[in-house]
Amino acid sequence: MNYGPLIFLAAFFALASSWFGVVLTPQLNVGQLQQTNTLNGALYPVARPGTAQQGLQVYRANGCAQCHSQQIGQSGTVFDVLLANAGTNRAALSEALQKVKPTLSAADADQLLSRIPVEVARFTRREEADAAVKTLSVGGAKAQFLVCPVGPDITRGWGKRRNVAEDYLFDSPTLLGSVRIGPDLANVGVRQPDINWHLRHLYAPKSEVKGSTMPSYPYLFEKRKAGRQPSSEALALTSELAAEKGWEIVPTPEGKALVAYLVSLRSDAPLFISPISLASAAPAEVGTNASAANASAATNAPASK
Amino acid sequence: MSATESPIPSSSVGSSPGCGALSSGIDSSSRLPLLILFGAGAFWLVVSSLLGLISSIKFHSPNFLAEPAWLTYGRVRPAFADSLLYGFCLQVALAAGLWLAARLGRTVIKPLPIIAGAKLLNIGVVLGVLGILSGDASGFDTLNFPRYAAAFIFGGYFLIGVPAVLMFHRRAVRTLYVSQWFLLAALFWFPWIYSTANLLVVAFPLRGVAQPIIAWWYAANFQFVWMGLVGLAITFYLVPKVTGRELVSQNLALFAFWTLILFGSWTGIPRSAPVPAYLPSISTVATVLTTLVFVSVALVIWKTVDGKIGLLWDSLSLRFVTVGLVCFLTAGLMNIADSVAAFGAITNFTWFTIAQTQLLSYGFFSMTLFGAMYFITPQIVGRELPFPKWAGVHFWMATLGILFGLAPLALGGIVQGRNLLNAEVAFVDVAKSTLMFLRVSTLGDVLILVGHGLLFVNLLVLGLRLVRITCQAFLAEAISEAQPAGVKS
Amino acid sequence: MNANLNQPVMVDVAEPKAVSGQVPVWLFLLGFVLLFWGMYYFDQRSGWFKTEVYSPYISVADLQRFQPPTGGVDLGRGRAIYENVCALCHNPDGAGKPNQAPPLAGSEWATGSPARMLRIPLAGLTGPIDVKGQQWNLAMPAMGAQMSDEDLAATLSYIRLSWGNKASEITPEMVKAIRAQVGNRSQPFTGPELLSIPEK
Numbered sequence: 001m002n003y004g005p006l007i008f009l010a011a012f013f014a015l016a017s018s019w020f021g022v023v024l025t026p027q028l029n030v031g032q033l034q035q036t037n038t039l040n041g042a043l044y045p046v047a048r049p050g051t052a053q054q055g056l057q058v059y060r061a062n063g064c065a066q067c068h069s070q071q072i073g074q075s076g077t078v079f080d081v082l083l084a085n086a087g088t089n090r091a092a093l094s095e096a097l098q099k100v101k102p103t104l105s106a107a108d109a110d111q112l113l114s115r116i117p118v119e120v121a122r123f124t125r126r127e128e129a130d131a132a133v134k135t136l137s138v139g140g141a142k143a144q145f146l147v148c149p150v151g152p153d154i155t156r157g158w159g160k161r162r163n164v165a166e167d168y169l170f171d172s173p174t175l176l177g178s179v180r181i182g183p184d185l186a187n188v189g190v191r192q193p194d195i196n197w198h199l200r201h202l203y204a205p206k207s208e209v210k211g212s213t214m215p216s217y218p219y220l221f222e223k224r225k226a227g228r229q230p231s232s233e234a235l236a237l238t239s240e241l242a243a244e245k246g247w248e249i250v251p252t253p254e255g256k257a258l259v260a261y262l263v264s265l266r267s268d269a270p271l272f273i274s275p276i277s278l279a280s281a282a283p284a285e286v287g288t289n290a291s292a293a294n295a296s297a298a299t300n301a302p303a304s305k
Numbered sequence: 306m307s308a309t310e311s312p313i314p315s316s317s318v319g320s321s322p323g324c325g326a327l328s329s330g331i332d333s334s335s336r337l338p339l340l341i342l343f344g345a346g347a348f349w350l351v352v353s354s355l356l357g358l359i360s361s362i363k364f365h366s367p368n369f370l371a372e373p374a375w376l377t378y379g380r381v382r383p384a385f386a387d388s389l390l391y392g393f394c395l396q397v398a399l400a401a402g403l404w405l406a407a408r409l410g411r412t413v414i415k416p417l418p419i420i421a422g423a424k425l426l427n428i429g430v431v432l433g434v435l436g437i438l439s440g441d442a443s444g445f446d447t448l449n450f451p452r453y454a455a456a457f458i459f460g461g462y463f464l465i466g467v468p469a470v471l472m473f474h475r476r477a478v479r480t481l482y483v484s485q486w487f488l489l490a491a492l493f494w495f496p497w498i499y500s501t502a503n504l505l506v507v508a509f510p511l512r513g514v515a516q517p518i519i520a521w522w523y524a525a526n527f528q529f530v531w532m533g534l535v536g537l538a539i540t541f542y543l544v545p546k547v548t549g550r551e552l553v554s555q556n557l558a559l560f561a562f563w564t565l566i567l568f569g570s571w572t573g574i575p576r577s578a579p580v581p582a583y584l585p586s587i588s589t590v591a592t593v594l595t596t597l598v599f600v601s602v603a604l605v606i607w608k609t610v611d612g613k614i615g616l617l618w619d620s621l622s623l624r625f626v627t628v629g630l631v632c633f634l635t636a637g638l639m640n641i642a643d644s645v646a647a648f649g650a651i652t653n654f655t656w657f658t659i660a661q662t663q664l665l666s667y668g669f670f671s672m673t674l675f676g677a678m679y680f681i682t683p684q685i686v687g688r689e690l691p692f693p694k695w696a697g698v699h700f701w702m703a704t705l706g707i708l709f710g711l712a713p714l715a716l717g718g719i720v721q722g723r724n725l726l727n728a729e730v731a732f733v734d735v736a737k738s739t740l741m742f743l744r745v746s747t748l749g750d751v752l753i754l755v756g757h758g759l760l761f762v763n764l765l766v767l768g769l770r771l772v773r774i775t776c777q778a779f780l781a782e783a784i785s786e787a788q789p790a791g792v793k794s
Numbered sequence: 795m796n797a798n799l800n801q802p803v804m805v806d807v808a809e810p811k812a813v814s815g816q817v818p819v820w821l822f823l824l825g826f827v828l829l830f831w832g833m834y835y836f837d838q839r840s841g842w843f844k845t846e847v848y849s850p851y852i853s854v855a856d857l858q859r860f861q862p863p864t865g866g867v868d869l870g871r872g873r874a875i876y877e878n879v880c881a882l883c884h885n886p887d888g889a890g891k892p893n894q895a896p897p898l899a900g901s902e903w904a905t906g907s908p909a910r911m912l913r914i915p916l917a918g919l920t921g922p923i924d925v926k927g928q929q930w931n932l933a934m935p936a937m938g939a940q941m942s943d944e945d946l947a948a949t950l951s952y953i954r955l956s957w958g959n960k961a962s963e964i965t966p967e968m969v970k971a972i973r974a975q976v977g978n979r980s981q982p983f984t985g986p987e988l989l990s991i992p993e994k
Contacts, residue, residue, distance in 0.1 A: 011490050011566060015497070015530075018570035021587065022522040023501060029845040030580060031515035039862065040942075061440035063379020069654055073577040076850050077860050084869045084955060085963070117869050117955050126859040146870040147862040152650075155728035163579035164848055165514040173444045173506075174516045176579065180654040180725060181364075183732050190878075205367075211733045213740070215367040219374040270862065273846045277862040277870045409809055483812055545810035554815025564825075582849045583840040590832035597825050604818070 030165050039270040047170045048264050055261025058254045060173055062217070069177035070186040072159030072267065075151040077275070079129035081121045081136070082144055086113055089139025096141075100132045119146070146277035159187040160268040161276040167267045182214055189266040196236065198259040199251055204241050220255035223247055331407045331414070332685045338419035339685055342400035343678055344768055345427050347761040349392025350671075352434070354754040356385035361710075361750040364743040375438040383449040384437045390447060390527070391458055392430040394670055396423065398535045399465050401677040402488045404685070405542055406469060409485050410476030415468055422464030429457030443507045445520035447527060455503045459496070466492050483558040487538035490566060491531055498526045514580055525573025525588075528662055529595075529640075532670040533565050536633065537602065539677045540626050544609055547623045547680070548616045553608035561601040568594040576644070577653050592644040599637040606630060621696055625676030628704050632668030636661050639715070651726060656739060657718025660711045667753075668707045675703065675760070682767070691766040695759040702756030710749025717742025872952030875945055879937055880953075888957040895932065896925040899957035907993040908964050911950060912972040915939070918982030933982065943969040 038044045048056070059065070081100070086093060090113060097109045101121050104112070112118055120136075120143075123129045129145040136143035149161040163186050168174045177185075192198065200207060203221050205214040226234065226248040233256075234248035243249050251259070270276045360382040362369050370376045399422075407414050433454030436442070441451040450458065469492055473485070502523035506516050537558075545552045552558060571591035574584045610616045617627040639661040643649045652658060679696050683689055690696060717739040724735040841847025844854060851857045877886055883895035888904075890897035898904045903911055903925060915938030922931040938946045943966040950969075954961035 007486075008489075011486075012493070014563065014567045015490070015494055015570055017567070018522065018526070019497070019501065021571060022574070022584070023505070023519055025843075026518045026580070026584065027505075027511060027515050029843075030513070030518065031511045033513060033845075040944075060444040061380075061442065062374075062377055063383055063442060063444075065444055066379045066382050071577060071579045073653075074850060075650075082870055086960075117873075117952070144863060144869070147860055152726045152728060156725075156732075157728075162848060165580060165845075167579065168513045171513065172510050172516070174514055175444045176514075176517045178446065178575070178654065179656070179659060180721075181736065209733060211737060213365070213367050213736045215363060215371040215378050217377065218372060219377075272861065273848060273851075273857065275857070275860045275862055482810065542810060545812070552810060552812035554817075555812035556814060556817045557821075558812065560817045560821065576849075579848070581841065581843075581845045582847050582851075583836075583843045585849070586836050586840040589839075590836055594825070594828050594832060596828060597821065600824070601817075601821060604821075608815075 033165055033169060035169065036166050036271065039272065039275065042269070044269050044271065045166060045169050049260065051257045051260040052264040053261075054253075055257035055259065055264075056171060056173075056175075058220075058258040059261055060175060062258075064185075065175035065177040067177075067179065067181035067214070068183065068185045069180050070184065070265070071163045071176050072153045072161070072184060072186045073151055074149045074154065074162035074274075076124070077147060077149050079123045079126065079145045080119045080148050081123070081129060081132045082117060082146055083112070083120050083136060083141065084117045084144060085140070085142035086116050087138065087140030087142070089141075092138045093136065093141050096135050096138050100135050122148075147275050149274070149276055153184060157191065158184045160190075161270070161274045163267050164271065164274045166271065166273075185262065185265055186267050187265065189263045190268055193263055195259050195263055198262050199235055199255065200237065202255060202258070203235060203249065204237070207238060207241055217255075219252075220258065221249050221251050223249055331411070332687070334416060335404055335407060335414040336685045338414065338416045338423065339400045339404055339681065340764075340768060340771070341420060341423050342396045343682060344764050345423060346393045346397035346400070346674075347757070347764045349388050349396070349430060350757045351754070351761045353385050353388040353392060354750065354757045356381050356388065358747070358750045358754050360385055361743070361747040365740050365747070374440070380438050380440065380442065383442050383446070384434050387437065387447065387449050388430060388434050389671070390666060391426075391433065391450065394532065394666060394674065395458070395462070396426055397674045397678060398491075398532075398670075399462070399469075401539055401674060401681060402491070402535055403465070403469055403472075404677075404681050405484055405538060406472055406476075406488055409478065409482045409542070410473060411478050412472050412476050414472065418464045418468045422461045422466075424461070425457050425464060426461030429454045429459075429461055432457060445506055445517065447524045448502055448506060448520050450507075452503065452508045455499070455507060459499060459503070462496060462499070466496065482542075483552060483555055483562070484538040484542045486559065486562055487534045487541070490562070491534040491538070494526070494534070494566075495531055498523050498531070517578070518574065518580060518584065521573040521575070521578075524662075526570050528665050528670075529572060530565060530569040532666060533569060533598070533633070534562075536629065536670050536673045537561065537565075539673050540602075540630060541605070543622060543626050543676060543680060544606060544617070547620045548610060550609055550611075550616075553605065553611075557601055557605050557608070561598055561605065564595070564597040564601065568592075569598065572640070575653065575658075576646075576649055589644045592640055595637060596641060599634050602630070603634060621700060622676040622680035624700055625672045625679065625703075628700075628707070629669045629672035629676065632664050632672065632707065636664040636669060639664070651722035652718055653722065654725070655718035655722040656714040656742070657722065660714035660718060663714070664707075664711055668711060672703060672707075675699070678760075682764070686767065686771065690763050691770060692759075692763050695763055699756040699759045702752045702759070706749045706751075706753035706756060708749065710746045710753060713742040713745040713749070717746075869948065869952050869955070871945065872948030872950070873956075875941075875949045876952050880949065883934075888953065888959075893932070895934070896923075896928070896930045898953050899959060901925050901959075903988075904953050905959050905961040907991075908950075908962070908968055909972060909993070910988045910991055911954075912946075912964065912969060913976060913983050913988060913991070915941075915946065915950070916973055916976045917979045919984070919988075920982040921984040923985030923988075936982070943967075943973070 035043050035045065047053075083093075083097075094106065094109045094113060097112065097120060098104050098106065112120060121132055123132065123145075133143045133145055151162070153159055154161070167186070168176075197208060199221075201209065201214075202217045204216050205212040206216075221235070223243050224247065226246055230248050231250065233250045235242075235250070237243075237249065268276070359370065359376070360378055363371075363378045363381070367378070374380075403414055403419065406412075429450070433450030436451040436454055437449050442449040443451060470489075473489060502519055505511050505519050506523075510516050511519070541552060541558055568591045572588050572595065574580065574588035576585045576589060578585055606617075617623055639657070643652055643658065643661070679690075720742070721735055721739045724730045724738055730738075838852065839849065841849075841851070841853060846854055846857065851860065880898075884890055884898050885895075888897060888899035903914070903923075914934065916936060917939070918936040919934040920932075922929055924930075938949070941949070947964045947966040947969045951963040953959065954964065
């Protein structure tokens with residue numbers, strides 16, 4: 001019997017299976033995603049403004065994705081219990097506080113109460129957080145829990161929650177990057193909203209970040225004669241970098257577009273699939289016990305492989 | 306003038322006169338197209354390693370050549386990577402694969418479509434590299450060539466691939482040797498993945514995060530599956546051929562074949578990707594299952610030489626293939642280690658992953674192709690290379706270059722990863738901690754460039770000598786025909 | 795060692811052959827073990843093809859448990875908005891910045907009448923005003939005019955409960971009511987104007 005065609009078909013299906021699984025299936029679910037709503041009801045994502053979209057093309061053309069990633073990761077989610085209002089019965093509240101956090105001494109508990117509103121405890125399970133909130137609601141005291149994603153990227157301040165497919169819905173091309181020779185940029189518009197900082201950084205990275213290994217991009221700027229007054233677009237550079245008297249450095253349209261794009265990069269909206277209470281990413285300020293030290297260990301994922 | 310009437314003495318006396326004559330017919334029919342593909346490949350090799358050296362210097366001296374837009378790191382690096390992949394790897398792989406298929410099937414290569422295909426391929430690579438340097442890159446690794454370049458490359462591939470498949474169809478020896486399985490699968494797989502990726506990511510991009518998913522799928526299928534298929538085809542041919550032993554065993558090699566195409570094609574999605582959880586977990590499972598590929602390949606080679614590894618060192622071409630094999634197994638180990646949660650969290654987004662893909666495309670595949678080139682070229686031209694000693698130097702340059710170029714990247718990646726995980730280390734210090742490793746790896750890149758230069762000059766001089774001999778013979782014939790009838794030489 | 799390198803190229807060997815041996819059984823066993831592990835891993839980590847499930851969450855039900863609570867004033871949100879919007883001038887610890895913004899910590903305006911406090915972000919403030927015994931003569935834009943009722947309520951409640959301030963919360967309903975009273979006013983309030991508004 002001629003096995004040739006059979007073998008050919010089998011090899012064909014073996015290879016084609018990955019096309020079905022990794023190309024077709026994602027196109028059918030992830031590729032058909034529409035705008036969704038944030039937990040506050042706003043539409044998400046919103047398309048970037050025109051200059052920012054042009055900036056994305058500048059980002060692509062200059063290979064920024066060769067050094068910068070745009071994907072925040074998350075290793076787990078925890079619940080921070082926030083004590084908002086002391087209510088009227090301070091003694092009972094102090095007792096409740098010690099019940100919620102048995103390692104707290106009475107003195108520390110009182111010290112915490114004087115810093116209201118303050119985060120008092122961190123839990124990994126919803127039931128524990130609910131129970132703590134209930135315990136703390138004595139004498140009119142108000143407590144609530146905040147949902148906080150944790151992970152090395154988040155601790156580093158690069159983002160507030162993990163990125164999901166909806167974050168990139170309107171970006172074409174979607175340049176996620178695969179190396180971090182430079183910092184992650186998914187949330188850089190929140191971290192660094194100052195356009196002028198970005199312009200100066202692109203012109204001379206070392207002037208803004210000491211010891212930076214990023215190359216400079218002088219071709220995104222041009223030197224031109226200054227008018228009687230320096231224009232509003234001129235970069236404010238230190239004396240060794242600034243142009244000589246009568247000249248100024250201004251960004252070209254590409255430079256402006258790129259910075260507009262960078263400043264538009266944000267992914268901190270709370271979504272159903274990536275929930276966050278929008279509390280700041282600062283770890284819990286608990287008396288003497290640094291519970292935040294174990295932030296990255298507090299995961300709820302099943303035991304790792 | 307038909308190729309078989311070349312004045313260059315035909316090669317090879319086989320075990321039987323008929324076999325020898327056919328072999329020589331195969332070799333001489335493939336001479337021109339293969340030399341063109343090899344030569345062009347060697348040229349792109351030099352270009353890409355030059356670009357690679359430039360980008361390597363820029364890691365630790367970022368203001369080196371920072372002024373012109375076309376030399377910025379973000380453009381030079383993808384130009385280097387893609388010119389290596391399409392300028393060298395693709396062309397020489399097709400050439401070696403054609404020769405292998407012709408020899409194993411005892412068929413003759415028809416040179417014309419191959420030469421036309423080679424022209425289109427090279428035009429495509431030129432357009433692609435210039436496109437990237439002028440800012441037209443698509444932005445996705447291994448897929449950076451703009452769509453017009455990709456069209457030329459696809460057309461060139463077609464002109465080479467279709468005759469190759471027809472050659473299979475016409476083959477005189479009906480039973481398939483293992484390498485032919487690998488080659489046939491590779492011949493069909495490349496156009497599928499290349500067209501899918503370019504259509505859905507570069508030409509008519511899908512929405513959102515579906516683009517990088519398909520780009521990752523393509524990168525894994527091209528650099529792991531396709532290069533694995535062609536590289537193993539060459540390895541499973543050269544090891545038994547040069548050592549004079551029989552491949553042990555056919556079934557084990559086919560086991561490697563099936564596991565490679567079944568599991569290898571599902572790898573590629575990184576763990577941390579912003580995609581629904583099922584995609585990275587499928588990729589992780591597939592990556593762990595590729596252990597079977599590496600175990601079976603190692604087993605085949607081990608059993609073929611019956612444990613006497615020294616046999617793999619005896620011939621120059623085999624040395625290249627052996628180093629390639631070691632790199633293949635190392636890259637596989639790195640990939641599998643990457644998929645383990647604890648280790649993968651460290652190496653994610655670091656130089657380690659770059660080192661791993663480079664080990665696959667350069668350490669494994671390019672070295673295997675060098676072995677094939679050094680084996681095939683003397684056979685098809687019937688003479689030694691002009692500077693045979695340089696081949697040995699090239700070997701050491703390449704091997705040391707891989708060692709000094711990629712090992713520091715891998716180690717630096719681990720250091721970088723551990724620092725990245727520790728939020729107390731400022732990012733600037735993370736970057737600083739990798740600088741020493743990057744400086745050492747530049748040294749490796751210099752060695753690699755020198756080795757490539759040697760290969761290129763070797764082939765260039767060979768080509769020039771062949772042209773000179775051909776012209777001389779042509780002239781001699783013309784003169785003898787022009788002599789009056791009575792006076793014969 | 796380098797024998798083959800210098801030999802003449804004329805020697806050709808027959809094409810390689812492969813013996814048909816057995817694939818060792820342990821290789822298949824290894825394959826099955828890995829497949830078994832793979833199925834277990836996939837079951838645990840994949841979310842079973844649901845588009846909504848991203849690691850570290852394991853299922854949609856798991857995701858539900860991590861949704862933040864709704865209703866009431868979200869002080870965490872208030873703090874986030876304060877730090878993103880107000881802290882640029884008023885300082886993250888509410889101490890204000892000279893020549894930029896008066897302090898909020900211990901300020902009678904921040905802890906006093908909600909009706910007066912709410913009008914400031916809704917329409918802006920300009921001209922001389924006394925804060926904690928000092929006179930400030932600056933201009934504040936209507937930072938809260940574009941905010942939703944919930945967001946503004948959360949931010950102002952956060953201000954009223956932080957840095958030692960102990961005042962009542964401001965609810966979204968209060969914001970709505972005052973917003974209706976302020977209307978489309980484009981002129982910022984002045985200090986004396988605010989003082990003329992009844993406390994309750």
